[in-house]
Amino acid sequence: MSGRTNRRWVLATRPTGMVGREHFEWTEEPVPEIAEGEFLVRNLWISCDPAQRAWMEIDTYIPKLPLGEVMAAGCAAEVVESKHPGFAKGDIVSGVFGWQDYAVADDRGFGGGLFRPFKIPPGVDIPTALSLFGITGLTAYFGLLDVGEAKEGETVLVSGAAGAVGSIACQIAKVKGCRTVGVAGGARKCEWLTNELGIDGAIDYKEEKVGARLRELCPDGVDVFFDNVGGEILDAALANLAMHARIAICGAVSGYSRYEDRPGIRNHHMLIVRRGTMRGFLVFDFMERAMDAIAELAGWAAEGKIKNQIDVVEGLENAPDALRRLFTGENLGKQLLKVGPE
Amino acid sequence: MSGRTNRRWVLATRPTGMVGREHFEWTEEPVPEIAEGEFLVRNLWISCDPAQRAWMEIDTYIPKLPLGEVMAAGCAAEVVESKHPGFAKGDIVSGVFGWQDYAVADDRGFGGGLFRPFKIPPGVDIPTALSLFGITGLTAYFGLLDVGEAKEGETVLVSGAAGAVGSIACQIAKVKGCRTVGVAGGARKCEWLTNELGIDGAIDYKEEKVGARLRELCPDGVDVFFDNVGGEILDAALANLAMHARIAICGAVSGYSRYEDRPGIRNHHMLIVRRGTMRGFLVFDFMERAMDAIAELAGWAAEGKIKNQIDVVEGLENAPDALRRLFTGENLGKQLLKVGPE
Numbered sequence: 001m002s003g004r005t006n007r008r009w010v011l012a013t014r015p016t017g018m019v020g021r022e023h024f025e026w027t028e029e030p031v032p033e034i035a036e037g038e039f040l041v042r043n044l045w046i047s048c049d050p051a052q053r054a055w056m057e058i059d060t061y062i063p064k065l066p067l068g069e070v071m072a073a074g075c076a077a078e079v080v081e082s083k084h085p086g087f088a089k090g091d092i093v094s095g096v097f098g099w100q101d102y103a104v105a106d107d108r109g110f111g112g113g114l115f116r117p118f119k120i121p122p123g124v125d126i127p128t129a130l131s132l133f134g135i136t137g138l139t140a141y142f143g144l145l146d147v148g149e150a151k152e153g154e155t156v157l158v159s160g161a162a163g164a165v166g167s168i169a170c171q172i173a174k175v176k177g178c179r180t181v182g183v184a185g186g187a188r189k190c191e192w193l194t195n196e197l198g199i200d201g202a203i204d205y206k207e208e209k210v211g212a213r214l215r216e217l218c219p220d221g222v223d224v225f226f227d228n229v230g231g232e233i234l235d236a237a238l239a240n241l242a243m244h245a246r247i248a249i250c251g252a253v254s255g256y257s258r259y260e261d262r263p264g265i266r267n268h269h270m271l272i273v274r275r276g277t278m279r280g281f282l283v284f285d286f287m288e289r290a291m292d293a294i295a296e297l298a299g300w301a302a303e304g305k306i307k308n309q310i311d312v313v314e315g316l317e318n319a320p321d322a323l324r325r326l327f328t329g330e331n332l333g334k335q336l337l338k339v340g341p342e
Numbered sequence: 343m344s345g346r347t348n349r350r351w352v353l354a355t356r357p358t359g360m361v362g363r364e365h366f367e368w369t370e371e372p373v374p375e376i377a378e379g380e381f382l383v384r385n386l387w388i389s390c391d392p393a394q395r396a397w398m399e400i401d402t403y404i405p406k407l408p409l410g411e412v413m414a415a416g417c418a419a420e421v422v423e424s425k426h427p428g429f430a431k432g433d434i435v436s437g438v439f440g441w442q443d444y445a446v447a448d449d450r451g452f453g454g455g456l457f458r459p460f461k462i463p464p465g466v467d468i469p470t471a472l473s474l475f476g477i478t479g480l481t482a483y484f485g486l487l488d489v490g491e492a493k494e495g496e497t498v499l500v501s502g503a504a505g506a507v508g509s510i511a512c513q514i515a516k517v518k519g520c521r522t523v524g525v526a527g528g529a530r531k532c533e534w535l536t537n538e539l540g541i542d543g544a545i546d547y548k549e550e551k552v553g554a555r556l557r558e559l560c561p562d563g564v565d566v567f568f569d570n571v572g573g574e575i576l577d578a579a580l581a582n583l584a585m586h587a588r589i590a591i592c593g594a595v596s597g598y599s600r601y602e603d604r605p606g607i608r609n610h611h612m613l614i615v616r617r618g619t620m621r622g623f624l625v626f627d628f629m630e631r632a633m634d635a636i637a638e639l640a641g642w643a644a645e646g647k648i649k650n651q652i653d654v655v656e657g658l659e660n661a662p663d664a665l666r667r668l669f670t671g672e673n674l675g676k677q678l679l680k681v682g683p684e
Contacts, residue, residue: 061615230611252611264606269572269594271622273403278620280613 041077044340131334140168147248152177160228162189164334238267309333383419386682473676482510489590494519502570504531506676580609651675
């Protein structure tokens with residue numbers, strides 16, 4: 001691979017507010033050589049995930065990303081050279097390869113082993129592998145069914161409902177026979193949720209009072225809240241819990257762009273009144289059951305019960321803008337960045 | 343009973359800040375007559391509980407207390423007259439009889455059946471029946487062991503640790519072989535916790551930085567947090583959770599005297615990072631196992647492993663001051679009001 005150029009976005013400064021191009025630096029370097037046990041990949045698609053914003057600023061389940069190194073991101077890539085017995089030239093693999101054209105990979109993966117590279121089976125559509133059949137779909141699946149314990153006939157509330165994880169969570173809730181209400185920003189997203197995804201109600205948090213609308217749409221309270229957002233929406237949900245409600249804390253995106261000034265939760269005492277449970281989770285703790293979950297998700301998709309909405313930005317040079325869309329609310333469904341040569 | 347006077351404190355106005363004498367009105371009325379199925383009790387001891395402050399201002403698991411009616415409180419009382427087959431003159435009963443000398447009681451109890459009168463067995467010390475063997479001890483027991491799932495070798499943190507429930511929770515944690523740290527207000531309480539109750543560490547939240555002290559005392563994080571307080575102490579605990587930590591939300595007393603201005607919780611996203619669970623509970627949901635728990639608590643008390651600290655104020659006329667002590671932090675252990683004639 002010598003002689004070829006690897007274009008990369010490295011993390012230049014830590015954002016404290018909205019993420020943007022100014023936090024990254026574009027660099028071009030020679031494509032590195034691989035050693036024994038390593039393989040070289042060429043990125044095709046890059047996943048944009050709200051957690052990336054948290055990784056940039058604070059220690060989470062992984063230490064914050066080091067400055068001056070390539071921006072971390074989940075990717076689908078093609079193996080172009082291999083000195084690893086498990087990966088061959090031409091394999092399509094998923095892994096945290098970052099915002100760059102080429103990456104050297106090995107078994108260790110990223111995040112102390114949380115994310116290890118794995119092969120995407122031939123024939124699987126790559127954007128679907130990065131969304132419905134990837135971390136996104138699995139997060140929705142395990143968060144709603146294992147953490148939230150959603151059951152037929154219950155009322156499910158989902159925040160960030162028009163986002164990648166939220167839109168899958170909404171649809172799984174419908175498959176399971178739950179009355180399903182989503183919270184999203186803007187009339188376009190709310191109409192999409194009710195008209196296209198067929199959920200029972202949507203609340204536009206930018207235009208409507210979430211608490212008042214929740215009382216209207218969920219008069220018997222919320223049994224399961226799948227929360228991607230935190231802040232005022234979580235507070236409104238806490239004030240409208242049904243008895244023995246479960247809150248699955250998937251993310252807290254309302255605080256990611258203003259971490260130091262993030263809003264507080266004032267209604268946690270309602271967990272006492274309604275004997276509620278709030279549980280945080282990471283999909284990585286459920287991965288031993290991933291293949292079963294993917295099989296079930298694939299079945300629902302084949303039956304037309306789950307639509308996998310993706311939103312595509314093209315070109316590695318646009319990576320910062322693609323990520324930013326998650327926080328400006330521009331994306332509908334899964335935000336992907338297409339970087340492959342084909 | 344006609345001709346005798348019933349002295350009563352009725353709720354006159356709803357407090358929004360610190361509770362005090364000004365929120366109640368002293369009235370004297372004839373002792374009422376009982377009807378078929380009712381019995382008349384003479385109060386002996388009155389329990390002071392932080393939840394009473396919440397009941398005065400807001401809807402909780404019961405609707406807020408009506409103005410102009412006797413202030414609700416758990417009591418131990420002697421039956422002085424009965425037209426109920428289950429209660430005989432001379433029986434000692436526990437029930438929500440309120441801040442008054444005499445009360446008419448029946449099977450329905452208080453709070454839509456949450457609190458029903460029951461007999462205290464002969465020979466049981468009455469203050470102990472209202473504390474270690476009552477709602478107080480059972481709340482500590484089920485909150486720590488069932489909700490918090492505290493196990494041998496784990497690190498347990500208790501807030502409001504020198505209060506009624508907290509001091510029992512601390513001691514049960516020690517019985518179970520947990521490293522136990524308490525948070526309390528003032529050096530006197532902290533010394534009592536470590537020297538008299540024998541817990542492993544105490545943090546004086548009035549003088550010390552709770553987060554920094556927590557990192558020192560619980561360097562591997564908190565496995566179980568038994569929280570009576572909420573607010574900044576809960577936030578500090580959230581920032582110092584061990585993996586798979588459990589938070590049992592028993593109360594949120596830091597917000598009870600400033601409900602409209604109560605502090606927010608800013609670190610709930612740490613539930614994701616540490617895969618933690620926060621669960622609210624009410625002891626009433628565990629009452630079918632109350633006798634087993636009391637037997638176990640009695641055994642520990644007999645072995646000297648649990649001290650039942652009570653703090654007594656005398657005289658019905660001092661009821662508002664006795665309640666107020668819970669919020670000024672004056673009480674050590676269980677605050678009781680002795681009102682009986684003997």
